Amino acid sequence: MLKYLFAKEDDIPQGTAAIFFGVSSIAWFIIGTGLGSFNAAKLAFPDMFHGLYALQFGHMRQVHVHAVIFGWIAMAFAASMMYITPALGNTKLWSEKLGVWNCLLYNVGLCLALALLWAGVTSGREYSDHIWPIDLYIALIMVLPWCLNVWMTVINRRTQGIYTTNWFFAGCMFMTVIVFLVGNMPEWLHLTGLNEAYMTWWFAHNILGLLITPVAAAITYYIVPKITGNPLYSHRVGHLHFWSIVVFYSTPAAHHLMSSPLPEWLKSFASVEGVLILVPAIAYVCNILLTMQGRWSMFVENIEIKFTITGVLLAIPLNMQGGFQQTRAINWYIHGTGWIVAHAHLALLGFSTFAEAASVYYGMQVLLRRKLWSASLANFHFWMLLIGFSLYWTSMTISGLIQGAAKIYEVPYVDVVIAEHPYMIVRWLGGTMVFFGNIVWLYNMVMTARAGDPVPVGRQPAEIAYTR
Amino acid sequence: MAFREYRIGCVMFGVALSLSMFITIVLPGLDISSMSSTKIALEKQLTYGWETGFNYFDPFLQGKDKPIKVTLTKNPKTGAPMDKRNAYVFPAGTHFPNGLTHDGILGDDVQKASQEIGKIDQASEEQGGVFVVSTTSDDTPYIEFASATKGWTVDATLKAADAQYLAGSGKTMFVREGCWWCHTLLPEQTQDWQSFGRPPLVGDFNGESPTTFGSDRKAPDLLHVGSRNSSREWMTMHFFNPRLVQPHSIMPRYDYLWGDVDVNGQPIDLKAWDEAYLSYAAGESIYAPDVPIPAADSEARMLIDFIINLK
Numbered sequence: 001m002l003k004y005l006f007a008k009e010d011d012i013p014q015g016t017a018a019i020f021f022g023v024s025s026i027a028w029f030i031i032g033t034g035l036g037s038f039n040a041a042k043l044a045f046p047d048m049f050h051g052l053y054a055l056q057f058g059h060m061r062q063v064h065v066h067a068v069i070f071g072w073i074a075m076a077f078a079a080s081m082m083y084i085t086p087a088l089g090n091t092k093l094w095s096e097k098l099g100v101w102n103c104l105l106y107n108v109g110l111c112l113a114l115a116l117l118w119a120g121v122t123s124g125r126e127y128s129d130h131i132w133p134i135d136l137y138i139a140l141i142m143v144l145p146w147c148l149n150v151w152m153t154v155i156n157r158r159t160q161g162i163y164t165t166n167w168f169f170a171g172c173m174f175m176t177v178i179v180f181l182v183g184n185m186p187e188w189l190h191l192t193g194l195n196e197a198y199m200t201w202w203f204a205h206n207i208l209g210l211l212i213t214p215v216a217a218a219i220t221y222y223i224v225p226k227i228t229g230n231p232l233y234s235h236r237v238g239h240l241h242f243w244s245i246v247v248f249y250s251t252p253a254a255h256h257l258m259s260s261p262l263p264e265w266l267k268s269f270a271s272v273e274g275v276l277i278l279v280p281a282i283a284y285v286c287n288i289l290l291t292m293q294g295r296w297s298m299f300v301e302n303i304e305i306k307f308t309i310t311g312v313l314l315a316i317p318l319n320m321q322g323g324f325q326q327t328r329a330i331n332w333y334i335h336g337t338g339w340i341v342a343h344a345h346l347a348l349l350g351f352s353t354f355a356e357a358a359s360v361y362y363g364m365q366v367l368l369r370r371k372l373w374s375a376s377l378a379n380f381h382f383w384m385l386l387i388g389f390s391l392y393w394t395s396m397t398i399s400g401l402i403q404g405a406a407k408i409y410e411v412p413y414v415d416v417v418i419a420e421h422p423y424m425i426v427r428w429l430g431g432t433m434v435f436f437g438n439i440v441w442l443y444n445m446v447m448t449a450r451a452g453d454p455v456p457v458g459r460q461p462a463e464i465a466y467t468r
Numbered sequence: 469m470a471f472r473e474y475r476i477g478c479v480m481f482g483v484a485l486s487l488s489m490f491i492t493i494v495l496p497g498l499d500i501s502s503m504s505s506t507k508i509a510l511e512k513q514l515t516y517g518w519e520t521g522f523n524y525f526d527p528f529l530q531g532k533d534k535p536i537k538v539t540l541t542k543n544p545k546t547g548a549p550m551d552k553r554n555a556y557v558f559p560a561g562t563h564f565p566n567g568l569t570h571d572g573i574l575g576d577d578v579q580k581a582s583q584e585i586g587k588i589d590q591a592s593e594e595q596g597g598v599f600v601v602s603t604t605s606d607d608t609p610y611i612e613f614a615s616a617t618k619g620w621t622v623d624a625t626l627k628a629a630d631a632q633y634l635a636g637s638g639k640t641m642f643v644r645e646g647c648w649w650c651h652t653l654l655p656e657q658t659q660d661w662q663s664f665g666r667p668p669l670v671g672d673f674n675g676e677s678p679t680t681f682g683s684d685r686k687a688p689d690l691l692h693v694g695s696r697n698s699s700r701e702w703m704t705m706h707f708f709n710p711r712l713v714q715p716h717s718i719m720p721r722y723d724y725l726w727g728d729v730d731v732n733g734q735p736i737d738l739k740a741w742d743e744a745y746l747s748y749a750a751g752e753s754i755y756a757p758d759v760p761i762p763a764a765d766s767e768a769r770m771l772i773d774f775i776i777n778l779k
Contacts, residue, residue, distance in 0.1 A: 058646025
């Protein structure tokens with residue numbers, strides 16, 4: 001891959017940047033989930049790794065979060081955009097060379113950012129933990145070249161219209177840059193007090209709502225019609241999804257701070273807007289599931305559809321939780337408990353990860369023109385992810401409900417810790433399953449690149465998945 | 469322009485996003501910024517100084533550039549006895565909190581009182597000085613620059629102090645060590661009153677950065693922990709190895725914050741301590757090994773000061 005850094009643009013094969021991003025994303029997925037499993041072990045058995053002072057929980061917790069968000073999820077997005085955007089525009093990626101450099105500097109920047117967090121050099125703000133020089137690096141060197149490639153490819157397209165997926169990609173990248181620059185205002189301008197706390201959650205909410213969920217959805221808008229052969233059920237419902245994301249998902253930031261002393265009007269406004277998130281959510285899920293009409297057998301037979309539709313189905317409980325858990329009626333019970341941790345993993349490890357895994361599986365086969373080396377290992381990966389995630393989500397939801405009950409009945413906190421112990425073990429087990437599943441995935445992908453059967457020109461990998 | 473058939477869409481997109489940001493950033497920003505500081509906010513600013521996350525003056529979060537909180541029972545200038553009082557000592561060069569350097573942080577009344585009665589305009593970071601928090605006759609809290617109003621100098625105040633708390637440096641440790649990933653600093657407005665005490669008010673945060681509320685509570689809220697437990701001995705044992713005082717705790721050990729030597733200059737051997745502890749935990753010895761008392765300039769001392777100071 002590195003030989004293309006100084007090659008001429010025309011000498012770089014199409015898809016090089018996407019492959020580079022795709023492989024990086026899988027590697028970061030392994031690192032991120034490995035750290036998650038490592039951290040979870042300590043919540044079950046605090047002295048398990050005693051003596052490894054370099055890997056204290058308080059230092060590694062945010063490294064896990066940022067490794068999976070900026071490493072796995074964002075790089076899988078980049079990989080998807082680098083091959084889906086040109087495919088939908090019937091053109092080439094604007095600059096493969098920029099893409100390759102982008103990926104290299106992305107990996108370098110991420111290593112640097114995580115090393116600083118690991119050392120404890122932090123802004124002390126959740127989800128925007130990076131210090132501001134790193135924020136600047138992320139915005140200008142990691143995200144902006146990526147945006148440029150997506151926007152210029154859309155502008156240079158050779159189709160008349162822009163397909164749903166591509167306006168999501170272009171719009172979400174724009175919103176991501178804005179959210180990044182505006183959301184880090186407390187650091188650029190040294191904002192303090194409640195303004196700082198509120199902007200912290202404005203950033204956290206919007207980076208999830210305007211980057212992670214809609215881009216994952218946009219990927220499924222491509223994968224499902226492409227592989228099933230069905231056209232998207234409704235372009236107009238796609239419009240409803242996009243516009244209601246822009247309007248309803250960008251406004252409820254304050255619902256993350258329902259029990260803090262923010263102005264009451266702001267909390268009420270955020271709470272109502274938060275319920276309205278169900279508009280894009282329902283539009284989206286219906287659109288995808290109706291696109292599957294007549295092709296439901298592929299949910300069982302085809303690995304990419306299996307991943308994608310599982311992700312979409314997980315979006316249903318995700319959005320039902322998301323819409324209602326932030327209302328005053330429910331939030332007081334579950335705020336700050338393991339329930340929220342389970343919800344966050346439902347969004348990132350459930351919905352989003354499953355959609356991106358499908359996209360990386362599909363993209364690597366198409367770009368390498370090689371059939372997946374082992375369908376069995378891919379199925380094994382799927383079930384390790386799904387069972388691991390389910391164990392994680394169930395145990396954390398239960399432990400969250402225990403914490404919620406303990407809040408009301410004024411149970412001494414140590415009794416909560418004791419009651420949660422079995423669920424902490426299950427959480428660790430679930431996270432570890434995801435970790436091992438991902439190692440198998442990387443192996444399968446490396447073998448695909450080396451020894452996968454070539455896909456004949458004009459055929460889809462899905463069509464020949466079962467031919468020997 | 470290849471977006472031409474999407475011109476209306478692009479304009480709508482810009483309008484929607486701008487309106488959204490106006491409603492969710494500008495309006496709340498104006499409202500929150502109009503809130504006046506409470507006494508707690510003034511005390512917090514003077515305790516924690518400029519910034520307890522990453523900043524130019526302490527880039528590796530070592531607890532540098534922080535004021536020292538002291539308790540006084542005699543007047544540093546005259547030596548005459550007086551009622552117990554907190555003062556905040558900023559050695560020369562220590563950076564001031566936002567409320568002292570920027571308008572619009574303290575709130576109009578508080579700022580006016582701080583300038584007219586408290587003489588904070590006369591303070592400068594180069595020279596440092598001593599501050600106290602006072603209240604006017606109509607109960608408005610304000611910051612008083614005691615070096616100007618009372619003639620308390622940095623050296624005399626530190627000398628007259630009954631106790632010194634490195635709570636500002638300790639908050640830096642709290643941020644760096646990630647204590648706030650499990651311990652919130654935000655009793656919730658609903659049912660947390662009984663267990664964890666009074667939820668904070670809207671003006672309690674002015675000038676504090678970062679606020680480190682925490683969002684994911686895996687351990688007790690700490691906003692008022694110093695009122696529930698102010699035992700330095702308990703805190704020392706708990707930070708060194710939480711299982712010494714709470715067998716079911718899942719908190720990590722923070723024994724590495726002790727540094728190389730204890731308060732008496734004796735070297736600390738964590739490995740030997742751990743071996744003695746393991747034999748105690750296995751029932752082979754009756755007593756747990758003694759926990760070293762942290763040195764006066766150790767990071768453990770800073771963190772303990774911060775926690776005890778959370779009243």
